[in-house]
Amino acid sequence: MDVVSPELNSLLPDEIMDTEDIEDVPHSQPGTTAVHSEPSDDASVPMETDTPVASENVTLCSDAVLTEPTKAMTTSTATDSMLSASPRSPPPVSNSSTSSPLLTIKPALATSTTTTKTTDSVTGTSVTTSGLQKLTTPFTISPANRQIILNKVASQASEAAKSAGNPPQVIKQDGQKLLVTAIGKSGQPIVLQLPHTGSKPGISQTAGDTKSQAPQFKVVTIGGRSDLKPVVGNQVTTLQTQQLKTVQIAKKTPASSAAPIKFIITKTVNSKGISAQTSMPPVITGRVLTQSSPVMPPRTITLSEPHNTNLQSIPGKKIAISPLKTPSKVTVVSVASPTSGASQKSVALPVNVALGQQILTVQQSTSVSPVKVATSQSTTQNIKPVAVGGVGGSQFKTIIPLATQPNVQQIQVPGSRFHYVRLVTATTASSTGQPSGPSTSSIQTAKPMVVSTAAVRMSVPVVPAQTMKQVAPKPLTSGPQVVTTTQTQQRLIMPATPLPQIQPNFTNLPPGTVLTPAPGGGNVGYAVVPAQYVTQIQQPPFVTLASSSSFSASTGIQTQARLPLNGLSAAETTSRPRKPCNCTKSQCLKLYCDCFANGEFCNNCNCNNCFNNLEHETERLKAIKTCLDRNPEAFKPKIGKGKEGESDRRHSKGCNCKRSGCLKNYCECYEAKIMCSSICKCIGCKNFEESPERKTLMHLADAAEVRVQQQTAAKTKLSSQISDLLMRTTPVISSGSGRYLKHSSHIFQHKIKSAKSFFYSKHMICTFVESLALAKVLHK
DNA sequence: GAGTTTGAAACT
DNA sequence: CAGTTTCAAACTC
Incomplete structure (x- = not known):
């Protein structure tokens, strides 16, 4: 019952x-x-x-x-x-x-x-x-x-x-x-x-x-x-x-x-x-x-x-x-x-x-x-x-x-x-x-x-x-x-009566908390699952959550949560899967673990002795309760959403940086791409709007990102072109019987190889076109 | 990849 | 609440 x-x-x-x-x-x-x-x-x-x-x-x-x-x-x-x-x-x-x-x-x-x-x-x-x-x-x-x-x-x-x-x-x-x-x-x-x-x-x-x-x-x-x-x-x-x-x-x-x-x-x-x-x-x-x-x-x-x-x-x-x-x-x-x-x-x-x-x-x-x-x-x-x-x-x-x-x-x-x-x-x-x-x-x-x-x-x-x-x-x-x-x-x-001792304070449950039956517990045990967990669980289509106790993490139902976290939109979180954690001592049941803190199950993580899964529902439930007891806001996004847009996003608690100048990812504000606010207790903060350091950093970051994108695009294009070129030239080379052709093919391949390596040097992207032209000439 | 740095989280 | 410890990520080499 x-x-x-x-x-x-x-x-x-x-x-x-x-x-x-x-x-x-x-x-x-x-x-x-x-x-x-x-x-x-x-x-x-x-x-x-x-x-x-x-x-x-x-x-x-x-x-x-x-x-x-x-x-x-x-x-x-x-x-x-x-x-x-x-x-x-x-x-x-x-x-x-x-x-x-x-x-x-x-x-x-x-x-x-x-x-x-x-x-x-x-x-x-x-x-x-x-x-x-x-x-x-x-x-x-x-x-x-x-x-x-x-x-x-x-x-x-x-x-x-x-x-x-x-x-x-x-x-x-x-x-x-x-x-x-x-x-x-x-x-x-x-x-x-x-x-x-x-x-x-x-x-x-x-x-x-x-x-x-x-x-x-x-x-x-x-x-x-x-x-x-x-x-x-x-x-x-x-x-x-x-x-x-x-x-x-x-x-x-x-x-x-x-x-x-x-x-x-x-x-x-x-x-x-x-x-x-x-x-x-x-x-x-x-x-x-x-x-x-x-x-x-x-x-x-x-x-x-x-x-x-x-x-x-x-x-x-x-x-x-x-x-x-x-x-x-x-x-x-x-x-x-x-x-x-x-x-x-x-x-x-x-x-x-x-x-x-x-x-x-x-x-x-x-x-x-x-x-x-x-x-x-x-x-x-x-x-x-x-x-x-x-x-x-x-x-x-x-x-x-x-x-x-x-x-x-x-x-x-x-x-x-x-x-x-x-x-x-x-x-x-x-x-x-x-x-x-x-x-x-x-x-x-x-x-x-x-x-x-x-x-x-x-x-x-x-x-x-x-x-x-x-x-x-x-x-x-x-x-x-x-x-x-x-x-x-x-x-x-x-849960009807089970786990009374860890009956969570539902007012403080993580966002979208869901109570799910604990694996193997039948109708006895139920787990308090943050919404993110639920989302993860729900990822696989047609996951059977029947009354049987088969509901376990081993079913591979854990996937990346797509819930907005820390002020990020769902699309953002979706497009950028959470990084796998590397927890070793926390069992992924403390807020040290980003997975746990974000209300997610560990999935494809590198953690050791992980308890952040359905197989350890009891422990996880206790951990959640502990965290909530300590901080009712523990599972709430740290980055509040501004009323008018992202510009108003700010850290709910503020950072406490001392050495990073709030310009490194150590700083939660900086990591969230937001400015430090008055609630921050950081020392030597440079993460403010007018900060020249911040602006410089941003420019560098932008430039680097642009470069990366360009290189990526160029590589993609290069690969396709090389493939296309090889497709067209290979038959000729293979069919060629003269020494010149064979020699040419060898040179050609060498040129291609050189062109590729040449291209991959980050400053010589444009030379690829030249290489292609050269290759064509050699082919002729 | 190992070691260091950092700051949040946890603990006292 | 403050100080300390623990922890894992970020960072450096």
């Missing part, structure tokens, strides 16, 4: 919630995310664009459907008509709502036939639930904090909230958080704390809706929890159970135009309490982007949670957290590990999560049903939750796969200003996922979770391609979206 430690779970909200850093994300490193690399120049790209968001629509395809139309929306009480809604049928859509957030949870459970829609007459909040549990008391709307509690025993949550002085029964007009607590077991409440769109319908999310009204989706917890903690202010307490699924979606809008929105979904599943096994393919993607547009279109977040009774439980789950350039927060996604025996229900819950600066992408494959996850952002007025698997699929146009990952695709909806990302989890060979277009079969087999965030500057699948690869299930067929597997490659990221 995989149990998420309470401590960890409790830590999540705080870490995830921080939206302070989100605004800077778009500026920090656009290239790091797949979103940025979108081929289209369409300015309508949701994540990065200024698409105005007037309202937000959140659709969760799960056991329940929650719809919170704007206040302007037509309010209606629970209707029976909704009860018959098919799980695959489009969730209640409120197109009229343009200014208020709409939260829709679409029932994804095939077996679920009960749908209940409830509308808050006061706030216009409509909640429709359709769940396998057939919620007789689908939910409770708490006006006080805008919580929608979906549960038979919603009162529990209410009481819990009340106990904390935050009565859930009252919808708080100012509520900015969304707390969804899924039913992990009977008695477990689902609480949705809906973001408040403002007292005035139609103007929410507009420019006028600024910080004060910024709705923030904090936590959505689905799963068993008896001790639901109330949501206080922006703080949402994550629930903990024996199995936890946590999906966090952070959305933040610029203060100028829209209130920051954070959306965090935490799903806790108690395998014991519920008969159906729930496996979650956590897909964490996206980074919160700042929205500059004054007008905000409706934000739609659709979370589809596939349920299939026929599905087999997936033993392994792996969650990869994709770090962003300057990720400062660590998001932990916990995935319940279904027991191998019971597999009544497999829940594929790919969720795109935008966390402050980190993106978690987890995708889980099911053995039987393909899971399509599309992250889309609806356009504006039409809050059509993009149904996965063809509900809205007909509109989808596959633009480009997020990466080489065949299971991840970017989807562009014609006319839509948003980009969609579809994540398809593994399916059996018989199941063929349709990349686009309405596919009823896909819906039947898989219940997609779609997270649509229009106007919410949420960079959707920000997960790097490598990440996606790793997370993606291993495709067994050539079909891009056809994946055959009986196991999920995703592993539990959070």
Whole structure:
């Protein structure tokens, strides 16, 4: 049984919630995310664009459907008509709502036939639930904090909230958080704390809706929890159970135009309490982007949670957290590990999560049903939750796969200003996922979770391609979206109880920290892996991270991290692979080791007694913790990124050089090609803008670089020309019978040889042409 | 490639 | 926090 430690779970909200850093994300490193690399120049790209968001629509395809139309929306009480809604049928859509957030949870459970829609007459909040549990008391709307509690025993949550002085029964007009607590077991409440769109319908999310009204989706917890903690202010307490699924979606809008929105979904599943096994393919993607547009279109977040009774439980789950350039927060996604025996229900819950600066992408494959996850952002007025698997699929146009990952695709909806990302989890060979277009079969087999965030500057699948690869299930067929597997490659990221002594402080984990199961540990051990590690792991396509303990460094999965380090862009780091370390005594578990310090596994290094690999996960985990204890910023880039560009890059701590004059690579500032700043404690620093020494050095360096480039180009040209010349002359020489020809060929070859050596003398490049001419003459 | 220099990291 | 030691990279020969 995989149990998420309470401590960890409790830590999540705080870490995830921080939206302070989100605004800077778009500026920090656009290239790091797949979103940025979108081929289209369409300015309508949701994540990065200024698409105005007037309202937000959140659709969760799960056991329940929650719809919170704007206040302007037509309010209606629970209707029976909704009860018959098919799980695959489009969730209640409120197109009229343009200014208020709409939260829709679409029932994804095939077996679920009960749908209940409830509308808050006061706030216009409509909640429709359709769940396998057939919620007789689908939910409770708490006006006080805008919580929608979906549960038979919603009162529990209410009481819990009340106990904390935050009565859930009252919808708080100012509520900015969304707390969804899924039913992990009977008695477990689902609480949705809906973001408040403002007292005035139609103007929410507009420019006028600024910080004060910024709705923030904090936590959505689905799963068993008896001790639901109330949501206080922006703080949402994550629930903990024996199995936890946590999906966090952070959305933040610029203060100028829209209130920051954070959306965090935490799903806790108690395998014991519920008969159906729930496996979650956590897909964490996206980074919160700042929205500059004054007008905000409706934000739609659709979370589809596939349920299939026929599905087999997936033993392994792996969650990869994709770090962003300057990720400062660590998001932990916990995935319940279904027991191998019971597999009544497999829940594929790919969720795109935008966390402050980190993106978690987890995708889980099911053995039987393909899971399509599309992250889309609806356009504006039409809050059509993009149904996965063809509900809205007909509109989808596959633009480009997020990466080489065949299971991840970017989807562009014609006319839509948003980009969609579809994540398809593994399916059996018989199941063929349709990349686009309405596919009823896909819906039947898989219940997609779609997270649509229009106007919410949420960079959707920000997960790097490598990440996606790793997370993606291993495709067994050539079909891009056809994946055959009986196991999920995703592993539990959070150790239940093991390694409590080294339970890391998740607030200080390295950027993009990922918890991965320790090799050989099965479900017992989990490793805290910095994002870079994850990236490395994810490098090889189709790496199987099944529940088996085969996940080891020996698989050759370690590759050079492509994450931005020390202020360098991903492209820079990619183009310039990290140098192999030569550690001998540190075991590569101290910051002496650049690999370790950069959050990378040692790969192709010259180190001795290296522990910086998955085979020594425990030691490495301890080392990470030690480093973090010593310096919480240990794994953060030392070179902060300037707001205006590289010119503002500077060392976070400053150097302490004494002898190098800060003009040698001993100096970290100089090495990073930045000037020393006031925070440096260097002595005799010459690494400042006006320094003549520095300028001279730079000029020399530039000149040397130019020379090297020229020589390289010349060598290349020479080689090709020589080869070409030999190709042309050899037949003649070989065929020649006269002494003169033979002699000439000998001379010729000698001349060629001389020419080559002559050329390689660095100052005689131009003479090569002469040599060639001479060679031709000799040949004649 | 061996030895030296250097400064960050680690330690006290 | 300061001083010292350790360490590995940078540098020199």
